Amino acid sequence: MAVIECVPNVSEGRRQDIIDQLADSLRAVPGMRVLDVQSDATHNRSVFTLAGDAAAMTAGIPKLFEGAIAAIDLTAHHGEHPRLGAVDVTPFIPIADATMADCVALAKSIAEDVSSRFSLPIYLYEEAASTPERKNLEDIRRGEFEGLAAKMAKPGWAPDYGPAAPHPTAGASVIGARMPLIAYNINLNTDRLDVAKKIASAIRMSSGGLRYVKAMGIPLEDRGIVQVSINLTNYEKTPIFRVFDLVKREAQRYGVSVLESEIVGLVPGAALMQSIEYYLQLEGFSADQVLENKLRPHPGE
Amino acid sequence: MAVIECVPNVSEGRRQDIIDQLADSLRAVPGMRVLDVQSDATHNRSVFTLAGDAAAMTAGIPKLFEGAIAAIDLTAHHGEHPRLGAVDVTPFIPIADATMADCVALAKSIAEDVSSRFSLPIYLYEEAASTPERKNLEDIRRGEFEGLAAKMAKPGWAPDYGPAAPHPTAGASVIGARMPLIAYNINLNTDRLDVAKKIASAIRMSSGGLRYVKAMGIPLEDRGIVQVSINLTNYEKTPIFRVFDLVKREAQRYGVSVLESEIVGLVPGAALMQSIEYYLQLEGFSADQVLENKLRPHPGE
Numbered sequence: 015m016a017v018i019e020c021v022p023n024v025s026e027g028r029r030q031d032i033i034d035q036l037a038d039s040l041r042a043v044p045g046m047r048v049l050d051v052q053s054d055a056t057h058n059r060s061v062f063t064l065a066g067d068a069a070a071m072t073a074g075i076p077k078l079f080e081g082a083i084a085a086i087d088l089t090a091h092h093g094e095h096p097r098l099g100a101v102d103v104t105p106f107i108p109i110a111d112a113t114m115a116d117c118v119a120l121a122k123s124i125a126e127d128v129s130s131r132f133s134l135p136i137y138l139y140e141e142a143a144s145t146p147e148r149k150n151l152e153d154i155r156r157g158e159f160e161g162l163a164a165k166m167a168k169p170g171w172a173p174d175y176g177p178a179a180p181h182p183t184a185g186a187s188v189i190g191a192r193m194p195l196i197a198y199n200i201n202l203n204t205d206r207l208d209v210a211k212k213i214a215s216a217i218r219m220s221s222g223g224l225r226y227v228k229a230m231g232i233p234l235e236d237r238g239i240v241q242v243s244i245n246l247t248n249y250e251k252t253p254i255f256r257v258f259d260l261v262k263r264e265a266q267r268y269g270v271s272v273l274e275s276e277i278v279g280l281v282p283g284a285a286l287m288q289s290i291e292y293y294l295q296l297e298g299f300s301a302d303q304v305l306e307n308k309l310r311p312h313p314g315e
Numbered sequence: 316m317a318v319i320e321c322v323p324n325v326s327e328g329r330r331q332d333i334i335d336q337l338a339d340s341l342r343a344v345p346g347m348r349v350l351d352v353q354s355d356a357t358h359n360r361s362v363f364t365l366a367g368d369a370a371a372m373t374a375g376i377p378k379l380f381e382g383a384i385a386a387i388d389l390t391a392h393h394g395e396h397p398r399l400g401a402v403d404v405t406p407f408i409p410i411a412d413a414t415m416a417d418c419v420a421l422a423k424s425i426a427e428d429v430s431s432r433f434s435l436p437i438y439l440y441e442e443a444a445s446t447p448e449r450k451n452l453e454d455i456r457r458g459e460f461e462g463l464a465a466k467m468a469k470p471g472w473a474p475d476y477g478p479a480a481p482h483p484t485a486g487a488s489v490i491g492a493r494m495p496l497i498a499y500n501i502n503l504n505t506d507r508l509d510v511a512k513k514i515a516s517a518i519r520m521s522s523g524g525l526r527y528v529k530a531m532g533i534p535l536e537d538r539g540i541v542q543v544s545i546n547l548t549n550y551e552k553t554p555i556f557r558v559f560d561l562v563k564r565e566a567q568r569y570g571v572s573v574l575e576s577e578i579v580g581l582v583p584g585a586a587l588m589q590s591i592e593y594y595l596q597l598e599g600f601s602a603d604q605v606l607e608n609k610l611r612p613h614p615g616e
Contacts (some may be wrong), residue, residue, distance in 0.1 A: 019606065049609050065609070109606055194606070258595050274598040283607045290587050293594040294559050297575040305320065305410055306584045308350045308366070
């Protein structure tokens with residue numbers, strides 16, 4: 015069964031009753047799983063982690079928009095996190111038996127649906143972006159809700175769907191598709207911050223490293239060691255094992271060794287399987303051979 | 316949710332209608348999943364691969380005994396595979412959220428139940444065995460159905476449950492608990508069979524190697540290479556990565572390298588996670604972080 019993850023970011027992190035209502039409306043959708051809800055009062059923002067198939071998303075995401083647009087007024091919204099709209103950003107992420115193309119198609123069809131239902135301007139981003147200027151969320155969101163009317167009037171900033179001016183209280187929304195992001199840290203057996211920074215610089219794309227790696231060197235002061243803190247933005251193309259082996263090798267150069275690594279938060283099973291296959295030189299292995307995978311519910315069974 | 320695997324071997328591999336009936340009776344049990352049914356006409360034997368929790372097993376396994384005892388007459392049964400009874404052997408295997416102790420307790424309670432319901436002698440084996448002589452299936456089964464009455468009359472061969480003489484048509488049954496068996500092969504970049512045999516000898520317990528490894532060297536003649544063919548009988552205590560690394564190192568001694576490895580059939584996810592944690596030096600990782608694991612149905616959700 016196809017599993018698509020969706021991580022809508024909603025501009026409400028303080029009124030718990032509203033957040034609960036939105037989560038409950040999602041839970042009521044057949045096939046929709048609400049895996050996590052994280053709210054931050056300072057940011058005044060909540061992040062929902064959802065999973066389901068395309069049908070569940072098509073039914074559930076418009077309900078989330080409906081509830082959020084009714085409850086949230088951006089003209090009275092304050093918080094530290096930048097935002098453009100009531101449902102600020104909605105990425106669809108392929109997890110299992112779903113491709114990036116499936117997620118792009120889903121993003122577009124849901125964008126079309128909610129834009130017409132709620133007269134809401136929608137920008138497509140990341141893999142669903144219609145132009146290179148709209149690939150990065152930060153570029154679309156620059157100016158925030160307060161600057162949105164002026165921005166939308168500029169050439170090149172007509173939305174992908176919906177009206178050419180902001181929704182009066184819900185602003186605009188950014189919908190798209192991207193790979194799952196993996197937060198991965200590698201701790202070094204040293205307190206030398208310069209070493210962690212040099213290794214981070216060697217492995218990240220921005221300074222000549224691997225294409226889908228963001229990295230920085232930071233101290234773990236309470237432990238007296240340093241960490242290479244990494245975001246992997248496309249594990250299919252830049253796999254975990256390659257990053258790990260590269261950090262290990264770069265560390266050797268400084269006479270430093272890897273103490274341990276850690277995965278923060280959720281990781282798709284496929285990202286782990288890649289590493290198993292690499293280290294054990296596994297051939298012809300399929301995720302269907304993992305006993306637990308046989309235990310998932312199948313449609314119609 | 317606890318997942319226990321059960322792999323009953325039934326002495327019927329030719330009459331498809333009987334095999335289907337038995338599988339259907341298992342499928343009708345709430346919480347019971349029939350993952351696989353393999354029948355072999357030459358062996359005249361079928362192997363059911365089941366998964367579920369203790370309640371599903373307690374409800375379903377006696378149904379399997381009931382159907383098999385009604386349909387199978389060992390006095391008229393012929394096949395190449397050794398057998399003692401209609402339901403010949405029934406191992407319970409801990410997969411997730413279940414311990415070996417849980418499976419031993421389940422084996423005993425189901426043994427007691429079916430022995431009294433069907434007046435059937437039951438021997439406990441492997442981790443559930445009551446004496447060291449009953450640990451190995453082969454020792455219990457030696458003499459087969461035809462020699463069973465004589466064997467049961469000997470000192471030391473009273474059954475663990477049920478009457479002291481064979482069931483007239485269903486013989487006796489062997490029930491127990493064991494770890495999942497992993498079939499794992501490592502192919503070498505050479506046609507030298509002596510090297511595969513020496514490596515197999517170095518890694519297997521019987522000749523001084525790792526405790527839970529059975530191994531032999533065999534030629535893959537169509538490919539012109541050799542293979543170390545391995546059974547891992549307890550992956551928790553002898554993990555895959557340790558076997559792989561040991562074979563790699565032994566191969567170096569002969570100037571030979573590992574071409575690839577392969578896992579045959581099903582493998583518990585935990586056996587793969589061990590290897591990930593080892594090679595990536597992962598600390599503090601939990602299977603709950605694998606996104607797909609969050610998608611399994613929870614009781615009451």
